[in-house]
Amino acid sequence: MSVLEISDLRMSFGSHQVLQGLNMVVPENSIFGFVGKNGAGKTTTMRIVVGLLKPDSGTVKVCGEEVVYGDTKTNRHIGFLPDVPEFYGYMRPMEYLKLCGEITGLPSKKIKERSEELLELVGLKDVNRRIGGFSRGMKQRLGIAQALLNEPKLLICDEPTSALDPIGRKQILDILASIKGRTTVVFSTHILADVERICDRIAVLDQGILVLSGTISEIQKQYQRNSFMIKFATADQAAEFSASEELQQLGVKVVQEENVLAITIEDHSLRGQVLIDLLAAKQITPEKFEVVEPTLESLFAEVVQ
Amino acid sequence: MDVFKEYWPILLPLIIAEVALMLAALRHVLKHRNYRFGTRAFWIPVVVFIQIIGPIAYFIFGRGED
Amino acid sequence: MSHFRVFFKKEMVEHIRTYKLLIMLVVFFIFGIMNPLTAKLTPELLEKFMPEGVLISLPEPSSIDSWAQFYKNITQMGLIVTVLVFSSVLSSELSKGTLINLLTKGLSRTAVIMGKFAAMLTIWTASLATAFVTTWGYTVFLFSDDYSANLFSSVFCLWLFGVFILAVLLCSSTLAASSYGALLLTGAAAVCLAILNIFPKAWKYNPLSLAGKNMELVTNSIMFSSLSYAIGVTVAAAIALLAAAVLIFKRKQL
The missing domain is CATH 3.30.70 (Alpha-Beta Plaits)
Structure with missing residues (x-):
């Protein structure tokens, strides 16, 4: 079954056409690398999928359900990590996850268990200070924790590694690789080394359409040269x-x-x-x-x- | 001093409130390095010497992120 | 837990930790003390600083002077501080993007607006109550007269006007891009109401009357019922502004 299906998605800002009939299918349990130059339309696509932007035309289905702009129900299947996740600086990580859990509607006992588990996964278990003092890498890791809180079928990460130093990058990639099999991961990037490291599928976006997609070995075979x-x-x-x-x-x-x-x-x-x-x-x-x-x-x- | 002797039940709480506000603002100025506006050398005298208005101005305009 | 309650709780925590509640309570407490004190001390100080030999006959201050100070200070400085404190209530979240995580978790946008409004309302009510109780206590302590009437109905009018201003501010925040824009729109709305008051007949319906006719209530020169139209208009306007804020915010691309 496919977790995410995008068909004929079009979107323009003013006269600039960002998406020109994008078609894309993400099968279950894959780590899906969404590659393209800066400005190719990756962030726009992701924001449409989580219902933050309204496309001009086209449909997006998450787990078979259509995404509606605004208050979309499909978000219960999705965990979203924005390119620069922002938090309330006056909260501590546990408090923030509690807030997220309450919004998702998890019972409080479950929130506590899940939060501890996730903070352990992202290596913030013993960090009990206010988020305001966090580094970029720590915020990114807390961002993954909040995105995974509702045990989503689909995790969407917008350029999770692009602003980080090599150590921070490795930590994020390791976390993403470790949840493989439980959750389908779609992450956008322009760093190809990241894709090679953890992805099994890849889609290349250029000028608003998909120019290449498939498993990495398929693509390599297809583009095999003598x-x-x-x-x-x-x-x-x-x-x-x-x-x-x-x-x-x-x-x-x-x-x-x-x-x-x-x-x-x-x-x-x-x-x-x-x-x-x-x-x-x-x-x-x-x-x-x-x-x-x-x-x-x-x-x-x-x-x- | 006569005025204070006569009106201490009303002046004392006023002074306590002003000093409390000043101390809260001063503590915040000293504990943080980033301000949305101004510098530490600017905010310390403002908070300490301008009663009421100084600390309020700091919390509304000067307080940076945690 | 409903989204409204979750978000209201988050807002209250935010106002406490970002010192907004502290500022409001202390400022209104200080105003509360200053009103009766200024009323009492002004004649004494004037006498002291008058040159030798000049005789002035000042009327003995009364509880009326104390309440006059209260309504002058709260309607001017009190409301200005309130609006300044809450001016960034929505714009800071929008410019930083802190709502993105929560909205993509399914937080309803109505709950965001209503939770924010309820938290501002709570703090405004607590602050005004602090100032009112303090002024009242010290007025009784300093002036043992019974000239002042309609204390509760007059402060209720001021409270309702504050609620209206908060609704204007929140609606402005959904329209404007920054906190300065929101302040500007709120100021513009206040100026419009003031211009409206030029027409003599308008005061009966103008929300601004709720912040202008308080002393006439205290001195018993008008009846509370004469403000009932203004109260009705204010309540209706506040509800309409909140509904508009929700609708605009729902259409806003973040």
Whole structure:
């Protein structure tokens, strides 16, 4: 079952069209990376999903129920972490979670249990001072705790890591990875390393539409290029192979770096086997022969112009 | 002093209220480093020497976030 | 617990911890003491500072002077302090975005407005009561006359006017982007009421009469019932303003 379904979502601010018919489906129990350049419409999409913005047209369904702007009932399934979560500076973490729990309508005993459990999860268990003195990273972690309080089916995080230092980033990613399987997580980011670290699915948003989506391995297979890396014994041998007529006839692009050749065969009907055959014919035993997987970085650069 | 002797039941609570307000504001000024407006060197004399108005002005305009 | 009660509780905690309740109570207590004291001491001080030989005959101060001070101070400084204290009640939450977390948890926007109003109302009532009881006690202590009448009905009028002003402030806060904008709109509303009072017939319906005719009640020169239209208009206006605040806030994009 899909937790979140977005169909033909359109939204514009003034004359600027932010979303131009966005379609997206998030299956259950995935960690879903929502990638795009700054200003691509990620925050807008998320705010529409939690009912804070009214789209011009299109529908959003959460767990099969349609989202209505304003007081939406679908929010009971959702935990939301805004890009910069703001709290009441005069409250302590436990008090804040109690307030959130009371709004959600949890019984007070449950609120207490759940709050303690969550503060432990986000590493704020022993921090019993007012939120006003918290660092960005601590606020972000408390933000995750408040978002998870109602045991949501779907956790939406808007750029949870972008404002943090490397340690803060790692803490947030570890927390998100640790709830995998219990909750579906959608998080937006422009940091691809974060996506590679924890996501199993990815969607790339560009100019208001989805330009790429699927599991990471699917996407990598789809964008597989005939790229290979061959390591030779010496640089001379590599240069000799690179210059050979037989290789040039295949129609290849070769980049040499010392004793390593990076070869891309432009003809898609040819496989890596031709290179191996060629090496065998020349009686060369390479030290290493590797099929090069496309990185997310290169993919991103390719789909987002 | 005559005035005070005659009217102490009314002047004493007034002075206590003013001093309490001043001390509450002074404590807040000293415990915090960020003000929405002004500096510590500005607020301490304002709070201490301008009775009633000083502390109120501090709490309404000067008090920063916790 | 209903959302209204949860949010009202949060508002009260906020007013206590951000010193708003303290300011209001202390200020109104100080006003409460100052009124009878000023009434009593002004003639004495005037005599003292008059040059030697000048004879002035000042009438002996009475409880009327004390209540005159009360209505002068509370309708001016008291209401100004109240409006200043509560001017950022909504705008600070909107500019910082502290409501986003709670609203996405399903907190109803009506509860936000009503909870805020109820908390302001509670503090205003407690502060006015503090000033009233203090002035009353010391007036009885200093002036043993019975010239003053209609004490409760006159302070009720002032209280109701304060409630109306708080409704104006809250409605302004849903319209304006900042606390200064809200203050400006509230001030503009007060000026409009004052302009309306230029027409002699308007006072009967003008909410401003509830903050202007108090001494006439105390001196028994008008009947409480003559203000009944103004009271009716004020109550209706306050309810309409609150309803407008809720409607505007529901449509506001955060």
